Amino acid sequence: MSRIVYLNGEYIPEEEAKVSIFDRGFVMGDAVYEVTCVLDGKLTDFEGHMARLARSLKELAITCDISRDEWLEIHRKLVAENGLELGGVYLQITRGNAGDRDFHYPPAGTPPTVVLYTQEQPHMLDGPKVEKGVKVISVPDLRWHRRDIKTVQLLWASMSKMAAEAAGKDDAWFVEDGFVTEGSSNNCYIVKGNTIITRPLSNDILHGITRASLFRMCAEHQIKIEERAFTIAEAQEADEAFYTSASAFVMPIVEVDGVALSGGKPGPVAKRLREIYIDEARKAAI
Template identity: 65%
Template sequence: MDRDRIVYLNGEYLSETEAKVSIFDRGFLFADAVYEVTSVIDGKLVDFEGHAARLERSLGELVIRYPFSRDTLLTIHRELVRQNEIVEGLVYMQISRGNPGDRDFIFPTDDVQPTVVLFTQSVPNLVDAPKASAGIKVISIADLRWSRRDIKTVQLLYPSMAKMMAKKAGADDGWFVQDGFVTEGTANNAYIVKNGQIVTRALSSDILHGITRATLLQYAREAQINVIERNFSIEEAQHADEAFVTGASTFVMPVVEIDGRKIGSGTPGPVGRRLRELYIEECRRNAV
């Protein structure tokens, strides 16, 4: 599109050049905000209900007021997709505690309105991503993030730094390691495959409760693929048959190298390829 994107800000649909947020907004000053990213395939929203439910949970954990109904949220998403003519891409949503009028560590009172921002990103190769056929390389990075990773907050500086560490090392991404075990990727959940079984870390406050993760594991179990939820190390991952990550913007992405060591044959394996096909197929069927 040549024209400016239309974004949503606090009840209005505006040109991206007209949307303004106060310098006193707590999302800007304290990263006091949560977010969600919903994929769009064929002009429809993928896993919307899961993202909406996690958004409500994140807001509840931070005691930020939920500003409107789930039906209204769906309407806003659909309207942005329509106005921006998104066929394949993403809808980003962020809700901060709002603007109390000045900077203060103490949370503002209930009469402060949350700041609600949504915008779209067109990603024409979301489904047919070139990396999906080649696989990605990752490096291990010490997990120095805060301990409430189950809340999807906007405090993403360390994951961003980890992405840059990976880029500097000639890799595509990083896998965080805590107490000798992989937690997750910088913006995704991590998995290995051994003897046809999927292994991934169990849900806790150590990792984000991925919506793509939940949907994919459901599909995997329905396809009679055994899923084991437990910790695994980098060394175990390096000796796995396959590895992959999942996320809203990557779906199922094969990992073919960890810390310079090839995984399996060094090419995307059959389980990961099949899971990606299955996930996209089911998403197309169930998208709203």
């Protein structure tokens, strides 16, 4: 059975969904996206994703008049139509169809292209990576310098994930000017003693929604967080490490550039934070 997807106001089977070859998202990568996690058929961190979506649209001057309540209705309908219990809802908005390839923006009033679809992730809560942790390599950060905008410009992230796979590892950390910025699709952290260390927010990294929730939960549980940049060498000397994302929650990291952390097993802080996050996310899901 094919998925039901949302395309410009219509709910249709995925094989019937068509987008113009002149769409700005296709020819220019001129688009933003969000992925909202679904736990037990409910949406997690929805308000945070909608706030970041609005910010991304504003930063790129893309107009989309769909309201928060309308977004919620669309998300819930797709979850229900596809019987999704565990996974995510992908949302993408492009600047629309300009009618031809042109570096200039389309004329004012050109409607955006809006696409949403569901993705099942049956091993989101368990699986080998959760049990064993992940291993990462470092790569140069060659992306543009507005990483705080969640655009579909993901080629370097994709290439870096493939480089990690070719090296027999799971993911990549980006390094710029000697310091770790973030993971290929996540925010990253190290743990030293009783302190979690992670890079502060700026245009250099994505303002993670799971990151924000984790900060709030750490404050509630009196867990100290220090916001500062760290190096690969410092990470290799840390007690443990982990990353956060909407689809992975809190994922333990057990190796950085060939150096094992926490005895090559998921550390206690990462495991505890994962438990806290999933529990709190379930309680707050809508």
